[in-house]
Structures are given as C-alpha cells and as structure tokens.
Amino acid sequence: MYTVGEEEIDAIAKVIRSKALFRYGVGKECDRFEQRYASYLGVKHFALAASGSNALLAAMIAVGIGPGDEVLTPAHTYMATATAVLAAGAIPVIVDVDESITISPAAIEAAIGPCTKAVIPVHMWGAACDMDAIMDIAKRRNLIVIEDSCQGVGGGYKGRRFGSIGHIGAFSFNFYKNMTCGEGGGVAVNDDRLAKRVRGAIDPCHFYWNGRDDEEKPFAGNGARASELMGAMLNVQLDRLDGLIAAMRAEKKRILSGTAAFGNLGLKPAPMNSADHDCATHVMYSLPSADAAKRFVKVFPSVIAGKTGRHTYTEWDQVLIGAGAAHPAMNPYLMAANAPCRKSYSKDMCAASLEILDRTVMVPTNPAHSESQITDIIHDIGVASRVALAGMSMDEAELRSDVTVDVQKFDAMGRDDAAA
Numbered sequence: 001m002y003t004v005g006e007e008e009i010d011a012i013a014k015v016i017r018s019k020a021l022f023r024y025g026v027g028k029e030c031d032r033f034e035q036r037y038a039s040y041l042g043v044k045h046f047a048l049a050a051s052g053s054n055a056l057l058a059a060m061i062a063v064g065i066g067p068g069d070e071v072l073t074p075a076h077t078y079m080a081t082a083t084a085v086l087a088a089g090a091i092p093v094i095v096d097v098d099e100s101i102t103i104s105p106a107a108i109e110a111a112i113g114p115c116t117k118a119v120i121p122v123h124m125w126g127a128a129c130d131m132d133a134i135m136d137i138a139k140r141r142n143l144i145v146i147e148d149s150c151q152g153v154g155g156g157y158k159g160r161r162f163g164s165i166g167h168i169g170a171f172s173f174n175f176y177k178n179m180t181c182g183e184g185g186g187v188a189v190n191d192d193r194l195a196k197r198v199r200g201a202i203d204p205c206h207f208y209w210n211g212r213d214d215e216e217k218p219f220a221g222n223g224a225r226a227s228e229l230m231g232a233m234l235n236v237q238l239d240r241l242d243g244l245i246a247a248m249r250a251e252k253k254r255i256l257s258g259t260a261a262f263g264n265l266g267l268k269p270a271p272m273n274s275a276d277h278d279c280a281t282h283v284m285y286s287l288p289s290a291d292a293a294k295r296f297v298k299v300f301p302s303v304i305a306g307k308t309g310r311h312t313y314t315e316w317d318q319v320l321i322g323a324g325a326a327h328p329a330m331n332p333y334l335m336a337a338n339a340p341c342r343k344s345y346s347k348d349m350c351a352a353s354l355e356i357l358d359r360t361v362m363v364p365t366n367p368a369h370s371e372s373q374i375t376d377i378i379h380d381i382g383v384a385s386r387v388a389l390a391g392m393s394m395d396e397a398e399l400r401s402d403v404t405v406d407v408q409k410f411d412a413m414g415r416d417d418a419a420a
C-alpha cells in the first residue's frame with residue numbers, strides 16, 4: 001500500500017450508506033472494477049476473489065490442475081504459490097531462479113517430467129519473468145502457464161501487462177501490494193469457459209447468482225467472494241495506480257544512473273527481463289558475494305532477497321515436511337494418483353538459487369520520496385558500496401543521517417532477518 005486517503009473513505013462510506021454490500025444483484029462496484037481492470041490488463045475477463053491465494057487456487061482449478069499433476073514452481077516466491085498447487089491436489093516441483101531472481105527458463109526445461117502439467121512464473125518484486133522463453137517452452141512442451149502476478153500489479157513485460165501473457169493470471173490486492181483493499185485478489189483470463197470455471201471456483205453458488213449454465217456444470221469448492229467494500233476501494237486505487245508506478249520507475253531510473261559509478265566497486269544492477277516495464281518497487285543489485293551483501297545491508301537499510309524469512313523454498317515448512325493438507329486423506333503427498341510425481345525436497349536442492357538470492361540486495365522505492373531524499377539514497381548507497389565492497393571504514397565514509405526509507409515495506413519483507 002502506498003497511498004490511501006479520503007477518496008477511499010468516501011467510496012467505502014458511499015457503499016455503506018447505500019447498504020448495498022453484496023456484489024451480485026445488489027451492488028455495482030465489483031462489476032465495475034472487474035470490467036475496468038480487465039480492460040487495463042487487456043484481457044477479456046477478470047474475476048475478483050477474497051485473496052491472491054484464493055485467486056491462484058481458482059486459476060489452478062479452472063485449468064484442470066489436480067491429483068497426478070506436477071506444477072513447476074520457482075525456488076523464490078511467497079509460499080502461497082506452492083500451497084495453492086497443493087490445495088488443488090497437485091504437487092509443486094521446485095525449480096531454480098536465475099540472476100533476475102525469477103524462474104529460470106533453462107531450469108523449467110530441465111525439470112519437465114512425464115507428470116508436469118503446468119508452470120507458474122512469478123513476477124517477483126514486480127520484476128518480469130522471461131515470458132518469451134517461458135511461453136516458447138510451454139508451447140513446445142505442452143505446459144499450461146499460470147502467471148502469479150500477485151506482486152506485479154501495474155507492471156508488465158515488453159508492453160504487455162502481467163497476468164495477460166500466460167494462459168491465466170492471478171493477482172493479490174493485500175495490504176503490501178501496489179493496489180490494495182486490505183485483502184483481496186482476482187483472476188485474469190481470456191477464455192470464456194475458463195472464466196466460468198474461475199467464477200465457480202471462487203463462489204460455489206455462482207451459478208445461482210448469475211444464472212445456470214448448461215455447458216458448464218457446477219462443482220463443489222470453498223467460497224472466496226469479494227465484497228462491494230473491496231470493489232469500491234479498488235476502483236479508487238486503480239485510478240492511482242499508473243501515477244504510483246510512474247513515480248517509482250522515475251526513482252529507479254535516477255537511482256540506477258546515480259549509482260552506476262559504483263559498478264567498478266562491484267555494485268551491479270541485477271539483470272532484468274523487461275527493465276522498462278517492471279513495477280520498479282525495488283532497485284535490485286547483484287553483489288559479488290553473500291558476505292558483501294550482509295555488509296551492504298548493515299550500512300544501508302535494504303533487504304537481501306534470500307533473507308526475507310518467507311519468500312524462499314527453504315522457509316515453506318508445509319512443503320518441506322510433506323503436510324500438503326490438514327487431513328491425511330486430502331494430503332496430495334499421500335494420494336495414490338500422485339505416486340508417480342516427484343515429491344522429495346531438501347533445503348539444499350536449489351543451491352544455485354540460494355547463492356544468487358543471498359547476494360541480491362533490494363533497495364525499495366517509494367512514490368512519496370522527494371528529489372532530495374532520492375539524492376540522499378544515492379549518496380548512502382555509495383557509502384554502503386565503499387564500506388561493503390571496497391573495505392572502507394564507517395569513520396571514513398560519510399553517511400547522511402536524514403535518509404528516509406520505507407520502513408513498512410522493509411518490515412513486510414522481514415527486515416530483522418535481512419539485517420541478521
């Protein structure tokens with residue numbers, strides 16, 4: 001969340017005063033948002049859900065993922081990407097990320113086995129996966145592509161919006177996302193039949209609210225319907241989105257050009273798959289070593305990608321211990337249909353990813369940063385580079401005390417872990 005104010009309060013108050021808090025047949029805000037966001041993304045359908053996790057599960061159910069299927073999942077993503085696969089009854093197979101800290105196309109290709117049905121590229125920290133390569137592999141190897149765009153609201157790849165490139169896309173609108181209604185999410189899809197299945201997965205009573213459909217029979221599922229309060233807030237947030245992204249892109253550009261000179265010390269921008277189209281919520285640097293990254297974040301308050309506490313497979317406890325569901329009979333790891341799937345995990349199974357993640361440092365941007373704050377950030381990144389990469393002492397380095405950083409964004413990513 002970057003900006004929330006009187007407009008959101010007014011929009012929500014209006015819904016409360018109207019007493020029209022239910023979306024189907026009563027209110028209009030969810031419908032209006034779905035149409036507007038679908039057109040923003042350039043897709044035919046967008047269906048709101050209660051969370052990004054629900055949206056991912058609905059996407060998985062819609063495309064027919066279930067027991068007997070493996071789904072390729074990157075080593076670096078919020079654990080909901082993998083747990084949504086399990087919730088659908090399938091098995092997540094963890095594959096390496098590359099220097100962009102998004103899923104490696106080469107690792108996807110190498111990981112495809114007889115049970116592999118889908119891949120989930122995750123646009124981590126708003127930065128694009130290599131979608132051309134991924135879509136090419138998917139076409140050749142017959143994989144379904146489910147774009148986890150939960151962290152990619154407002155961003156895109158080579159001019160196309162995240163969530164509109166794969167076969168289906170999922171979004172989160174939780175508190176930490178670029179557009180928020182507190183908690184929320186949704187699914188973007190072009191195919192009409194898949195859209196009906198998505199809505200059925202989000203709301204088992206969907207066929208009652210919207211009319212029965214002879215072609216698409218209902219199936220049982222858990223409810224994750226959005227409320228009109230969410231729709232009203234998202235309609236306001238959508239108006240703000242492009243302005244926020246433009247401000248963060250401008251900050252990222254300034255920081256990158258202001259810190260280019262420290263490249264000779266070893267401060268290199270992480271490679272990006274679509275540098276002009278990312279959300280620019282962070283400026284990422286690939287440092288020479290994990291030790292250098294640790295020294296860097298001690299001087300400049302930033303985050304090591306591999307140390308957020310919850311975004312790397314080594315922290316997905318349920319997956320690592322094989323607890324794929326609360327009830328043993330519903331646990332995909334124990335299902336006969338999943339017997340041929342690959343189900344063994346270890347903390348060092350993606351050592352190459354861990355090596356990259358532990359030396360990738362993320363400096364958060366913020367649309368509220370002033371020009372002089374950005375100047376101070378550039379200055380202090382230089383100080384941190386001299387201390388962390390050139391062995392200068394803190395006494396020699398001149399740190400500006402008035403640098404302001406987005407503490408909330410740090411905390412959301414586990415600053416304590418990062419500093420450790």
Ligand SMILES: Cc1ncc(COP(=O)(O)O)c(C=O)c1O
Pocket residue numbers: 051052053054056077078080081122148150151171172173174183184185
């Ligand atoms: C990459 C990714 N996938 C899925 C989710 C799940 O979204 P939610 O928290 O709305 O359930 C998140 C949320 O942080 C996420 O970052």
